[in-house]
Amino acid sequence: MRFEQVTIIGVGLIGGSVGLAVHARKLAARVVGVGRDSKTLARAVELGAIDSFTVELSAGVKDADLVVVCTPVDRIAEVILAAMPHVRSGTIFTDAGSTKQNILSSLAGRLPEHVAYVPAHPLAGAEKAGVEHARADLFESRITITTPGPKADPKAVGRVEAFWESLGTRVVRMLPGDHDCILASTSHLPHAVASGVAAVTPTDWLPLTAGGFRDVTRIAAGDPELWAAIFLANCDPVLAALSAFTARMADLTRLLNAGDGPGIVRWLTEAKQVRDALGS
Amino acid sequence: MRFEQVTIIGVGLIGGSVGLAVHARKLAARVVGVGRDSKTLARAVELGAIDSFTVELSAGVKDADLVVVCTPVDRIAEVILAAMPHVRSGTIFTDAGSTKQNILSSLAGRLPEHVAYVPAHPLAGAEKAGVEHARADLFESRITITTPGPKADPKAVGRVEAFWESLGTRVVRMLPGDHDCILASTSHLPHAVASGVAAVTPTDWLPLTAGGFRDVTRIAAGDPELWAAIFLANCDPVLAALSAFTARMADLTRLLNAGDGPGIVRWLTEAKQVRDALGS
Numbered sequence: 001m002r003f004e005q006v007t008i009i010g011v012g013l014i015g016g017s018v019g020l021a022v023h024a025r026k027l028a029a030r031v032v033g034v035g036r037d038s039k040t041l042a043r044a045v046e047l048g049a050i051d052s053f054t055v056e057l058s059a060g061v062k063d064a065d066l067v068v069v070c071t072p073v074d075r076i077a078e079v080i081l082a083a084m085p086h087v088r089s090g091t092i093f094t095d096a097g098s099t100k101q102n103i104l105s106s107l108a109g110r111l112p113e114h115v116a117y118v119p120a121h122p123l124a125g126a127e128k129a130g131v132e133h134a135r136a137d138l139f140e141s142r143i144t145i146t147t148p149g150p151k152a153d154p155k156a157v158g159r160v161e162a163f164w165e166s167l168g169t170r171v172v173r174m175l176p177g178d179h180d181c182i183l184a185s186t187s188h189l190p191h192a193v194a195s196g197v198a199a200v201t202p203t204d205w206l207p208l209t210a211g212g213f214r215d216v217t218r219i220a221a222g223d224p225e226l227w228a229a230i231f232l233a234n235c236d237p238v239l240a241a242l243s244a245f246t247a248r249m250a251d252l253t254r255l256l257n258a259g260d261g262p263g264i265v266r267w268l269t270e271a272k273q274v275r276d277a278l279g280s
Numbered sequence: 281m282r283f284e285q286v287t288i289i290g291v292g293l294i295g296g297s298v299g300l301a302v303h304a305r306k307l308a309a310r311v312v313g314v315g316r317d318s319k320t321l322a323r324a325v326e327l328g329a330i331d332s333f334t335v336e337l338s339a340g341v342k343d344a345d346l347v348v349v350c351t352p353v354d355r356i357a358e359v360i361l362a363a364m365p366h367v368r369s370g371t372i373f374t375d376a377g378s379t380k381q382n383i384l385s386s387l388a389g390r391l392p393e394h395v396a397y398v399p400a401h402p403l404a405g406a407e408k409a410g411v412e413h414a415r416a417d418l419f420e421s422r423i424t425i426t427t428p429g430p431k432a433d434p435k436a437v438g439r440v441e442a443f444w445e446s447l448g449t450r451v452v453r454m455l456p457g458d459h460d461c462i463l464a465s466t467s468h469l470p471h472a473v474a475s476g477v478a479a480v481t482p483t484d485w486l487p488l489t490a491g492g493f494r495d496v497t498r499i500a501a502g503d504p505e506l507w508a509a510i511f512l513a514n515c516d517p518v519l520a521a522l523s524a525f526t527a528r529m530a531d532l533t534r535l536l537n538a539g540d541g542p543g544i545v546r547w548l549t550e551a552k553q554v555r556d557a558l559g560s
Contacts, residue, residue, distance in 0.1 A: 123488065123489075123490040124490060124491075125490065125491070125492070142490065143487065143488060145488070172487075172488070182485050182488050183488070185480065185481055185482075185485060186481060186485050186486075186488050186489040186490075186493050187489070187490060187492055187493065189477060189480075190477055190492045190493045190495075190496040190497070191492060192529070192532055193473050193476070193477055193496060193529070194492070194495075194496050194551070194555075195532075195547070195548055195551035195552075196473070196525055196528045196529045196532070196551070197469060197470055197473055197525060198551040198552075198554040198555045199528055199547070199550050199551040199554060200465065200469075200521070200524045200525050200528050201465055201466060201554055202465075203554055203557050205462050205465060205466050206466075206554070206557055206558045207423065207452075208403065208423060208425070208452070208462050208463070208466050209403075209466040209467070209558065210403040210404060210405065210422065210466075210467060211404075211405070211499075212405070212467055212470045212471060212474070212498075212499040213466050213467065213470045213558075214558065215470075215474075215495045215496070215498045215499060216470040216473060216474050216495070216496050216498075216499065217470070217551075217554075217555050217558070218492075218495045218496075218555070218560075219491075219492040219495060219496065220548075220551045220552060220554070220555040221552055221555040221556055221560075222548075222552070224544075224545045224546075224548035224549045224552055225545055227548055228541055228544040228545045228548055229541075231532075231536060231544055232536070232539065232541055232544065235536055235539070238536060239533060239536055239537070241480070242529065242532065242533055242536075243533075244480045245476055245477065245480050245529075246526065246529060246530075246533075248476045248479055248480050249472070249473070249476045249522065249525075249526060250526075252472055252475075252476070252511075252522065253519060253522055253523075253526075256511060256512070256515055256518060256519055256522075257519070259512065259515070261508055261509075261512055264504075264508040264511055264512065265504045265505055265508045266504075267475070267479070268475055268500075268502075268504035268507050268508055269504045270479050271474070271475035271476070271478040271479040271497075271500045272475075272478075272500060272501055272502070272504055274478040274479060274481055274483055274486070274497075274500070275474075275478045275497050275498070275500040275501040276501055277483050277486055278486045278489065278493075278494065278497070280498075280501075
């Protein structure tokens with residue numbers, strides 16, 4: 001057993017999957033869930049994601065060895081700050097937020113000596129939100145990015161990275177700014193674009209779509225509140241990714257207006273080379 | 281047996297799948313393949329997509345009851361015109377092209393009385409081209425759009441629509457211009473956008489992508505020559521769809537710059553409503 005008590009704050013798709021995976025891999029003697037809605041938390045107990053729950057943050061964290069914050073990104077920093085005074089010395093915090101710099105900026109200079117926070121982002125998710133869709137294998141064969149600062153306690157970093165690895169992910173460590181810039185391109189831009197395509201399609205035409213439309217727009221079914229928070233938390237890198245993408249699309253418009261067949265083939269080939277490098 | 285001889289011109293993913301489905305459903309006594317590459321055609325015979333083949337268009341069509349043209353869209357009209365003089369009276373042509381108005385414009389006033397052409401577009405495909413990926417069930421539960429003109433022979437239209445239905449598709453009839461406008465939004469725009477996202481992603485970052493990126497960019501692996509031809513054949517509707525999409529993305533940029541959380545939630549919610557209406 002790696003931990004006596006793991007506390008999960010925010011028991012939705014990600015938090016619930018962390019709980020299921022901790023149970024499946026026997027990583028903690030008990031898993032405590034903290035949230036705002038008792039009914040959802042009771043359902044998480046039924047599903048085996050957590051052993052018990054509380055809606056009182058202080059009660060939920062006071063005996064925790066590890067606190068995993070799985071709330072929307074715009075609430076992670078405030079949750080950590082609110083929990084801090086109630087934890088024992090040596091408690092370690094990690095999170096599953098899709099953005100990192102905004103959280104670290106909010107916490108800068110505000111963390112006491114006796115607790116450690118090791119930022120993490122498991123690259124896993126689904127278009128369906130909520131603990132009902134949580135899965136013990138959600139993290140298997142995925143990557144978790146960690147962004148510990150230069151002053152982070154190496155032992156805490158080691159324990160958190162081992163924790164995410166024990167859930168089935170491979171850990172990649174990088175600077176928070178690099179994380180945000182890369183994720184803006186690899187995750188936030190695709191979400192924006194999927195939503196853009198869906199939104200300009202009249203619903204009358206949906207029966208006349210095929211697999212391509214279905215694939216491209218799938219993630220547009222994601223939770224708008226959650227994604228609005230991610231976009232705002234990572235505003236500048238998302239704007240930069242949108243700008244690079246828009247310029248690329250303007251190239252296609254220019255090539256079409258010029259009737260430039262070989263140019264369009266080149267434009268498509270450059271994209272195909274990237275996609276082929278990813279594999280199916 | 282509905283037909284004595286079905287001739288398929290262009291035996292790749294779509295043409296090969298037509299052949300396999302015709303065989304599986306026993307719709308013709310024989311299926312003849314016409315193409316330019318004997319080796320590919322021989323492989324199509326091995327795979328059971330066609331019974332025999334020729335690289336001579338005239339020989340391939342002279343005894344056909346039904347000719348299904350499955351070449352890239354920029355070659356469909358010329359193939360029909362080249363085949364026309366060699367067919368028997370009563371031979372019916374159909375096709376599987378992703379655009380319709382360009383083909384009809386090229387053929388306008390050039391079709392003799394004794395043959396009929398009933399334009400069709402089965403909404404099926406895959407990111408993998410070539411007869412190796414052909415499947416007898418490719419068309420099952422899909423839609424085929426037909427765009428017969430007002431002067432089309434109703435009997436020929438009936439036979440072609442029954443043919444596509446017998447392959448497992450549901451037939452929807454519409455005007456060619458409507459087809460092109462709708463497909464620009466539901467098929468050509470998603471392809472362009474998938475390619476745009478893939479192309480602006482450095483390959484070094486591919487290991488840091490998750491399911492969302494994978495889904496959004498999947499169709500960017502499609503054949504660049506094929507898709508360049510589709511974009512050019514449907515240039516104006518594609519430009520219009522790109523323009524509507526670009527305006528929608530500009531709204532997001534504006535909302536992000538303004539830090540307008542509720543506006544971004546609304547922007548994402550409108551997209552989610554469309555995607556949810558489609559179902560998973």
